[in-house]
Amino acid sequence: MKANITETNKKRIVIIGGGFGGLQIARSLSDSNYQVVLIDKNNYHQFQPLFYQVATAGLEPSTISFPFRKIFQNKKNVHIRVAEVYKVDAVNNQVDTSIGIVNYHYLVIAIGADTNFFGNKKITELSYPMKSVSEALTLRNRILENYEKALTETDREKRKTLMNIVVVGGGPTGVEVSGTLAEMKKSILPKDYPELDFKMMQVYLLEGSPKVLNVMSENASKKAQEYLTALGVNVFLNSRVKDYDGENVFLEGGKAIPTNTLVWAAGVTGNRLEGLDPAVIGRAGRIMVDRQNKVKGSSNIFAIGDIALMTEEKFPDGHPQVAQVAIQQAKLLAKNFKSMDEKKELKGFSYKDLGSMATVGRNKAVADFPKWKFAGFFAWLIWMFIHLMSIVGGKNRLFAFINWAWSYITFDQSLRLIMKPKTRKEISPERMSS
């Protein structure tokens, strides 16, 4: 069955995935001579750098999610489709999706990366990843539900298991979420649960390498660890997780930490897409592309962002999987598409590192800019400003600002709701009465 999308005399570019890369290229091409079809599983773009704030009740999901249709209102060139993509058929230039077959002249794969559980079945089933707003919300519900349970638990050891939180992975996500949890332990949770003894709650951050934030500068790593330790986070370096049974995290070397909440931010692997030549899949599941983001061996299939594996002199193992790479690649590829249309020469990509940052709780952040590396309160202010400005939509930006200012002044996050929309089944049939 063919998907219902009007065919025009324009060439069609199909973009799979509306993350930083996919959204950027769709925007850049919205007034071009191409018809753009953007396919995503969700009807909204997600602002990944702030997932940890959703998980820790600092921001609402809607503040960092923005409906695609709203972004592309008045852009008649751009067609949004909420669908699952099953398979690419490169021979016939089409993708098979949950809403039918979609033809393309050019295909842009921007499907990003997802959590890597490194093949451990129990960790896959029992831990809490944080690679989507939904997952962040699930983690928030989990943490709050555990504290409710702890209240009614009379066994001291079980109570400790409910209250402890173990975060695995010392990258920005792990650092940010463990720092915020430590802040919550200090200023919010004891007020909400005066019946519990918060000396029993421990936040752990486990990192396999010898330092946290190991893609950042030496100074940033050191400072971040210093801040985390001061906040009361138990930072364990050179610590690898061997297994998890839902109640204990077992480390290599024999140590076990009791917890019902294992947050898994230990690594990512490229999302899979059937139908591609296995020979183009490189390390960490990424798709090998040339300097114009063209997939190896193809003439009209491109990959950008986290899923793309492009090597440059400075990045022999590929680019870091961050928003800036995706956005820069998207902008250049959009330009190249326009050049193709105008029969002009195409350009090759070269990553311009604008710097990286991570925040650690209230008032503290670390920043590595190309010409300036610093840490502390000023870095935190800059972190706030940059993230605020990157949020899509004026109202969302305003709401995030108010939420942050409010939390800052009141030492409180007020979004501690355990909330789930019901499925039709859960709207219980036994409620029938007459």
Next chain:
Amino acid sequence: MKANITETNKKRIVIIGGGFGGLQIARSLSDSNYQVVLIDKNNYHQFQPLFYQVATAGLEPSTISFPFRKIFQNKKNVHIRVAEVYKVDAVNNQVDTSIGIVNYHYLVIAIGADTNFFGNKKITELSYPMKSVSEALTLRNRILENYEKALTETDREKRKTLMNIVVVGGGPTGVEVSGTLAEMKKSILPKDYPELDFKMMQVYLLEGSPKVLNVMSENASKKAQEYLTALGVNVFLNSRVKDYDGENVFLEGGKAIPTNTLVWAAGVTGNRLEGLDPAVIGRAGRIMVDRQNKVKGSSNIFAIGDIALMTEEKFPDGHPQVAQVAIQQAKLLAKNFKSMDEKKELKGFSYKDLGSMATVGRNKAVADFPKWKFAGFFAWLIWMFIHLMSIVGGKNRLFAFINWAWSYITFDQSLRLIMKPKTRKEISPERMSS
């Protein structure tokens, strides 16, 4: 098993349900000589009058939900428990709950009312009720998902079924939700879905009696109907639903309306609580109480709000099931508890009707105040003001205000997200990789 709640030398009042009544009495008793235990299924209070705005993407769930623990921070007398209550054991003065047995000296039943499906199994299973924030969110997801589906549907009749919405019940909820949907049809949906023909979308409001808002004044009913019709809502009076098969609503008299979205706001019935003497359950599942809200035949069990059936001279069939009755009963009962403690005389309840209102889309509302009945723009302004002031929490109030002002100026609601937290099962195990 006994629930883990510290026993003090104070007498314990257990409140079941944290709606308007339960929340009010817990607040009024928070500094009293009683120990208060508030039990609710959720960890937050829900502001019911604005559910329809969540369903129509005008407000976020968090704006009209407020965590109990936040409300009662610093109130050491009040213990919150998130639990399901299974049964009352009046002989032993205890309730059986999902967290164990809870003893009481006094019990306050404030469990409210839920949707009445009048015994129709198919309607129970297939329609969308709106009696909780979760249900409102489910309806919002449903409506948005249907429009996404309509885009890919090539059959014209099926597309119509996806786009039509039928609301059953001409009370405030039905009037407010159908009015807002008609506004969305005019100003928002065509912008989001330029590929769809919105002449095909019809909003229906079905009411069994000869007028909408039939508990309000003649003038309010007439005006509300006028406003709805002007907005393009198909108002069918004296129309009763016989059956629904998920695609067609069948009316008594033979007419059928095609729709995949049947919103059921046709009536309520008291929530059930096991263990009560069946003789005390009156019409519509309500619990019969005396003028001090004491359950018939009991000395220490009380019921307040929607679930309570109290007759007064002016209300021979019981009070209307509205927030004001619950709040006023809660305040008086709290006073009476304090009087009991001080061995003073108890007072009897008498409902003071402060008036009622309903809003119909942008700019219009109807208001019946004791000495003044009016309709139009001014009524709408007052509606906004009263509802804004009733929202719990300063930040929520501010957010609701900004959302409303923003929507008003931009003719837009930006919360059109189809979002669900994932269950652990949905965080798919097949994502495992190494």
